[in-house]
Amino acid sequence: MTRKGKRLSFIGGILAVIGLAAGLVLTALSDSVAYFNSPTDIVSKTPSPGQRIRLGGMVEDGSVIRGGRETITFRVTDTVESVPVTYTGILPDLFREGQGVVAEGTLGPDHVFLADTVLAKHDENYMPKEVVDDLKARGLWDHDKSAPKAATPEAAMTGVGS
Structure with missing residues (x-):
């Protein structure tokens, strides 16, 4: 060669x-x-078993059921569809009905979302960006009632806007 x-x-x-x-x-x-999905996305195009996804939306009013030990079931909704969620663990202090939540996990064979991580909103005006974008895309976003406050460096320094 x-x-x-x-x-x-x-x-x-x-x-x-x-x-x-x-x-x-x-x-x-x-x-x-883990790809972000709204409840409507999950209902319309079921993810493959074992695929990690992030489910975002609002905790449906009247849906939280605390089972034995640390098992909690609740429903996440985007005002169009809702998905049942089961989570075993300690929920964030700010978790409550009617509030924004992002759960990460997999969809079980019975179409119950098995969350291994649950994140709750951190103030009264915050909503995950993906949820806001999804609501805006479907024309369900009411800027005057639901818009998150802008996080600026000045606001963080002075405490204004938080």
């Missing part, structure tokens, strides 16, 4: 290794990424 042929083989081998490494990294990232 000539010098030029050896050099081309070496460069081809390096490119193959880089391509393989990139493929493995992308596969690992896609397995760990």
Whole structure:
């Protein structure tokens, strides 16, 4: 084999290794990424079993049931559809009916969302960006009643707007 042929083989081998490494990294990232879904998204296009997703919306009024130990069931709604959620653990202090919530987990075979993480809103005007975007896209966002306060550096320093 000539010098030029050896050099081309070496460069081809390096490119193959880089391509393989990139493929493995992308596969690992896609397995760990949890895509955001509203209850309407989950009802209309059921995610595959075991796929990690983030479910965002409001805790439906009258739906919270505290079971034995630390198991809680509730429904998350986007005013169009609602999805039952089961969570075992300690809920955030700000978790309550009628408030914004984002749950991360998987959808069970019985179409109950099995959450392993529940995040509650942090003040009376906050709503997750994904939920706001989804409500705006469907024309359900009332800016005057539900708009989150703008988080500015000045507001954080002075306490104004929070």
